[in-house]
Amino acid sequence: MIYRSAARPVASPRQAPTAATTTTPRSLVSPTLPPPSLPPPSSPPPSSLGARVRSDLELVWAARLPQPALALRVGTFAQTAGLLVHMGADGQLGLSYLGTDPPASTVQTEAKELNYEAMDEEHRRLLQTIREASSGAKPEPSDGITLRAQVPTRCEAVQTEAASGEGAGGGAVMTMVTVRLFVSYSGAAPIETVSLTASCAPPLFLATDAVTLPSLAGGNRTPTVVPFTFRARADELPVDLTATVAATYTVNSGEPRCARCEFTLPLSMVARATQPVKNPKFKVTIDTNRPPPPLSTLFDDVLEGEPQLADTMSQPGVGQLSLEYHVGLDASVLVSKSAGRYRIQSSSLEGIWLLADELVRRLHSYFNSAAQQRSFSVGVDGHAEEPFKALYAEPLPLHEYFELIADHLQCRHALAALFEQLGKRAHQLRVIEKRLLVRVKDRNPAPMANLELLFEGTYRQLMELAAQAEAAQQQRRFYATRLSAGTRLLLLLLRLRFALDEEDAALLHAHLSPVVDETPDQGWQERTDAALTHLLRAGLSKTGKESSAAAQVTNLQRPATADKLKKHITLVCDRLHKGLRPKGTHEGAPAMVPGSGAHAVPSVAESL
Secondary structure, three states, X not given: OOOOOOEEEOOOHHHOOOOOOOOOOOOOEEEOOOOOXXXXXXXXXXXXXXXXXXXXXXXXXXXXXXXXXXXXXXEEEOOEEEEEEEEEOOOXXXXXXXXXOOOOOOOOOOOOOOOXXXXXXXXXXXXXXXXXXXXXXXXXXXXXXXXXXXXXXXXXXXXXXXXXXXXXXXXXXXEEEEEEEEEEEOOOOOEEEEXXXXXXXXXXXXXXXXXXXXXXXXXXXXXEEEEEEEEEOOOOOOOOOEEEEEEEEEOOOOOEEEEEEEEEOXXXXXXXXXXXXXXXXEEEEEEEOOOOOOHHHHOOOOHHHOHHHHHHHHOOOOOEEEEEEOOOXXXXXEEOXXXXXXXXXXXXXXXXXHXXXXXXXXXXXXXXXXXXXHHHOEOOOOOEOOOOOEEOOOOOOHHHHHHXXXXXXXXXXXXXXXXXXXXXXXXXXXXXXXXXXXXXXXXXXXXXXXXXXXXXXXXXXXXXXXXXXXXXXHHHHHHHHHHHHHHHHHHHHHHHHOXXXXXXXXXXXXXXXXXXXXXXXXXXXXXXXXXXXXXXXXXXXXXXXXXXXXXXXXXXXXXXXXXXXXXXXHHHHHHHHOOEOOOOXXXXXXXXXXXXXXXXXXXXXXXX
């Protein structure tokens, strides 16, 4: 049996009992035997049941035992030293732990003064080290897939059939272009299962948008050529000619990777050159700081299919190019003879967007190419000229843009009302069906009471409402395309007018999104209003810092009117004019483009 007895320290020898004990050296133990006059060992008095440890004449520890000990030994059990083994008169064994001596010496510590300045300096140095280590981008691996697209400048016209697949109108003529994608891998060992996925914006589409390569060899070998055929429908206004191909694969080490290639499809897929059209209902003017190049040089790919019109455009003094979209809209660009000024006009606001974007992109490509950089790098006086710049200095077309927002919202309300009526008629039809089924199954059916006429009338109304809802959905897609084109045009004009860099333009593009889609729960108006509200409280706030109200969660519901959204768009334009930027910086108001003859940029209030 093992007993654990509590040890108690003795303060001084005067407090020790007077029982006869044997004085032992340090760490020796003497049992206390009962005197002859005491009762038998089976029932000893409590005061005699104990063991004492002395250091010279000083009692340092004492322990109570369950019975008198006839023999004592000190041993080590379970790697624990100092256990006292005692045996009683009846042969029972017990263990007592008397503890250890207190340490003879204590650790001396010096009280130092805390140097808070040195601690702050060390903290700043560590933060700087962490910031430098985390800010550095991870180096790209040496082995990877490289994608390169070869886009032809001319497209082909194909005749579609009634059942030719998705996106094809029955018997319509569509344009088609085949892009050759060169895929190469720089690693040493070949890789397997490379998936290529292509995407584009309507009305452009692909018959086959996904291709899987079983294996791809590495090293400096001939790239693998993968063709992607893009087609364009003629029943919808084009808003974006950008196409993207993404490659996903897994290297031999098991690490998943991806590569991406973005390119622009030719303008001739969605428009063709036509005779000059004079319909300046909507127009915008773009100023540049370079003399204007010939339009036949800028749009040579569009004029390839029209040789007579190309000869006319190449003659001196001709400064107008008109395009007709396959959907039926027209757009024209006029160039000034002396100053670098371009006017883009169309019969509708949404028709200006694509031609204006193509003009700005082609001007940048023309003046920033290597050959043009060598010819324009040194001016007449021998000094280097400033880079090419474009500026929009006229009032923003906010009134016309707000009409597009209102038309789209009105179409959403009309479609929601049709869906509500459609749900009511469907519920009424189900109720009538149940009553008819009950009367048909009854052994003694009651008279129909004109339920069959009510059933026929409800079914006829249900089919009419379904046809109206389908037409309203097509109309909503039409207004969504108009709104998307108008939003892209407004973003382009804001970027040119306020000289926004790529980061500011990307932030503004993210908050005022040109992607107009709708889900059963949310629509474009409420999402855009919430995003612009956050932008006004964060990047475009007057203090330049994000306020606590920017993190508030709002419930998005379809608004009754677009007045609140219009107000927020106006505030964004006004704060951009005052020099605020979406990333939180403050710049001066944009000045006029040197050499363009443009006046100072008017305020946003003049745009309304």
